Amino acid sequence: MNRKWVVPTLYILFLMLPIYGLLSMSFKTTNEILGGFSFFPQQFTLANYIKIFTDPTWYNGYINSLIYVVINTLISVSVALPAAYAFSRYRFLGDKHLFFWLLTNRMAPPAVFALPFFQLYSAIELFDTHLAVALAHCLFNIPLAVWILEGFMSGIPKELDETAYLDGYSFPRFFVRIFIPTIAAGIGVTMFFCFMYSWVELLLAKTLTSVSAKPIAATMTRTASTSGYELGLLAAAGSLTIIPGAFVIYFVRNYIAKGFALGRV
Amino acid sequence: MAIELDNVSLRVGAETHIYETSLSLEPGQFNILLGTTLSGKTSLMRLMAGLEKPSSGRLLVNDQDVTGIPVQKRSVAMVYQAFINYPSFSVYDNIASPLRVAGLPRNEIDEKVRSFAELLKLTPMLDRLPNELSGGQQQRTALARALVKGAELVLLDEPLANLDYKLREELRDELPKMFADTGATVVYATSEPLEALMLGGYTATINEGRVIQFGQTSTIYRNPDSLTSARVFSDPPVNVASIDKRGGTAYLSDSVSWTVPARLAEMPDGSYTIGVRPHHLSPQGAGVEVSGEVQIAEISGSESIIRVIVEGNNWVSETHGIHSYEFGQSASFFFNSSRCLYFDVNEQLIETQG
Numbered sequence: 059m060n061r062k063w064v065v066p067t068l069y070i071l072f073l074m075l076p077i078y079g080l081l082s083m084s085f086k087t088t089n090e091i092l093g094g095f096s097f098f099p100q101q102f103t104l105a106n107y108i109k110i111f112t113d114p115t116w117y118n119g120y121i122n123s124l125i126y127v128v129i130n131t132l133i134s135v136s137v138a139l140p141a142a143y144a145f146s147r148y149r150f151l152g153d154k155h156l157f158f159w160l161l162t163n164r165m166a167p168p169a170v171f172a173l174p175f176f177q178l179y180s181a182i183e184l185f186d187t188h189l190a191v192a193l194a195h196c197l198f199n200i201p202l203a204v205w206i207l208e209g210f211m212s213g214i215p216k217e218l219d220e221t222a223y224l225d226g227y228s229f230p231r232f233f234v235r236i237f238i239p240t241i242a243a244g245i246g247v248t249m250f251f252c253f254m255y256s257w258v259e260l261l262l263a264k265t266l267t268s269v270s271a272k273p274i275a276a277t278m279t280r281t282a283s284t285s286g287y288e289l290g291l292l293a294a295a296g297s298l299t300i301i302p303g304a305f306v307i308y309f310v311r312n313y314i315a316k317g318f319a320l321g322r323v
Numbered sequence: 324m325a326i327e328l329d330n331v332s333l334r335v336g337a338e339t340h341i342y343e344t345s346l347s348l349e350p351g352q353f354n355i356l357l358g359t360t361l362s363g364k365t366s367l368m369r370l371m372a373g374l375e376k377p378s379s380g381r382l383l384v385n386d387q388d389v390t391g392i393p394v395q396k397r398s399v400a401m402v403y404q405a406f407i408n409y410p411s412f413s414v415y416d417n418i419a420s421p422l423r424v425a426g427l428p429r430n431e432i433d434e435k436v437r438s439f440a441e442l443l444k445l446t447p448m449l450d451r452l453p454n455e456l457s458g459g460q461q462q463r464t465a466l467a468r469a470l471v472k473g474a475e476l477v478l479l480d481e482p483l484a485n486l487d488y489k490l491r492e493e494l495r496d497e498l499p500k501m502f503a504d505t506g507a508t509v510v511y512a513t514s515e516p517l518e519a520l521m522l523g524g525y526t527a528t529i530n531e532g533r534v535i536q537f538g539q540t541s542t543i544y545r546n547p548d549s550l551t552s553a554r555v556f557s558d559p560p561v562n563v564a565s566i567d568k569r570g571g572t573a574y575l576s577d578s579v580s581w582t583v584p585a586r587l588a589e590m591p592d593g594s595y596t597i598g599v600r601p602h603h604l605s606p607q608g609a610g611v612e613v614s615g616e617v618q619i620a621e622i623s624g625s626e627s628i629i630r631v632i633v634e635g636n637n638w639v640s641e642t643h644g645i646h647s648y649e650f651g652q653s654a655s656f657f658f659n660s661s662r663c664l665y666f667d668v669n670e671q672l673i674e675t676q677g
Binding site: 227 | 393394395399400405407409410421424425465468472
């Protein structure tokens with residue numbers, strides 16, 4: 059008898075359990091959640107979602123988050139592309155050390171950087187802007203992007219570059235017309251990881267904003283408001299934060315394994 | 324175009340990849356760089372292409388110094404051992420790319436691409452991506468791109484090494500013909516002496532970063548000017564032994580001796596080296612008889628390759644027909660003493676007369 063399905067099914071079941079818990083809570087009222095555990099919503103309600111989509115303090119959180127995440131992803135990838143190219147193609151003094159130490163910024167917890175960033179951004183009036191968060195996240199995402207892209211670029215033989223030069227391509231033309239399309243998959247994977255790290259990062263985003271660029275993660279993690287506990291609402295907000303990630307994963311699903319296989323993620 | 328290396332050398336860090344080399348290639352000539360892996364064939368090609376800047380010396384194209392001129396401004400095309408194509412371009416766009424960069428009109432590009440695709444049997448594949456092609460087709464695409472450009476210098480770096488046997492034979496036939504019409508100076512690197520012989524043209528034997536000898540392929544094969552050149556241009560390796568010349572007689576050992584040919588007779592007595600090509604050493608026939616202990620006999624097609632120890636030297640005999648031997652069996656082999664190569668103490672050839 060074929061029982062190959064057992065283990066994957068259990069795996070997926072356990073994996074989905076917390077997400078199901080969140081989803082089911084989002085369709086309950088706060089009173090029901092506090093009242094006791096039930097597997098299905100007893101009084102099914104869409105009120106939580108309606109509230110999020112109609113109340114600007116809620117939906118602006120999503121918009122703010124998306125804005126700084128997109129800005130960050132674009133900055134990270136466009137800065138990392140030439141850097142990764144240099145690391146993969148040229149030998150220079152201390153290149154290997156520099157490449158490794160790119161990752162040091164990922165070794166410290168973000169909390170370490172929160173205070174200096176806060177002071178700096180307050181001084182140059184970047185505090186509470188989307189750019190502030192986007193730039194702060196570059197601290198983690200640019201090294202990561204360089205690291206991932208370098209892996210993909212090193213998989214492309216150097217002879218490709220030379221063939222292009224022999225064919226008469228100038229460096230910029232080669233880079234844009236030939237090289238970037240060749241590593242498109244790598245760029246996709248890199249963008250995905252930049253997007254995800256920036257999307258889920260809470261501490262810096264929360265510290266560097268107050269009102270006008272407040273991210274959803276900050277809105278979502280306030281447990282109590284003036285109207286008391288709003289657990290149903292928080293669950294609905296949480297469920298919605300999963301959607302962008304799932305959406306991005308769908309586009310890079312075929313390449314993501316390659317990113318992991320390169321050992322760079 | 325005529326290309327000349329004038330005392331060119333290449334050092335990378337503390338290592339010398341190419342020692343001072345001078346080499347002059349005539350326009351429209353088919354040239355072969357023959358040497359083992361890491362002998363410096365690729366480095367020489369990269370110097371000719373301008374991909375590598377020489378550490379010393381000059382590179383002259385049609386008597387003009389081009390050292391340091393960027394590759395984009397030179398009329399050079401190169402095909403590598405690994406099939407290099409632009410992965411995101413279709414076969415058509417791959418072939419068209421050098422023409423597009425040069426800014427040719429659209430209809431002219433189309434005409435050229437289609438005619439070269441036809442020549443290289445790529446017409447049905449024009450819309451495919453390189454990754455969807457077989458190795459042979461990928462290399463044909465790379466060749467088409469090198470040809471379409473009409474470059475005056477075409478560098479082929481072991482272009483057939485990664486192809487399977489049948490395709491290699493087929494392309495090896497076609498290659499010199501394709502380039503003969505274009506008038507381009509072709510440089511072809513290979514590590515296989517037999518391939519060099521089949522391609523003809525001119526050959527430079529290369530060993531450890533030095534050009535040993537340059538001239539017509541058949542001349543180089545018949546008259547290698549040094550032992551190194553003979554070693555490079557022989558597969559299986561040339562059989563070498565030292566002999567002692569006393570009077571008019573050469574002694575391989577006390578029991579094996581023969582009358583030396585005229586060219587050696589004029590030389591003073593002393594120690595010399597002989598080189599016997601494997602196919603000149605045969606188990607039957609006449610000439611100098613040597614006996615040896617057979618190590619292994621391999622059969623390759625209708626030929627036998629017999630490895631034998633002769634007077635303490637590892638020798639190989641390549642001979643027609645199938646011969647079987649036991650391990651350790653002693654057997655007699657014969658070679659023609661006037662046809663073998665004689666080298667002096669400096670491993671330089673003692674010239675054949677005429």
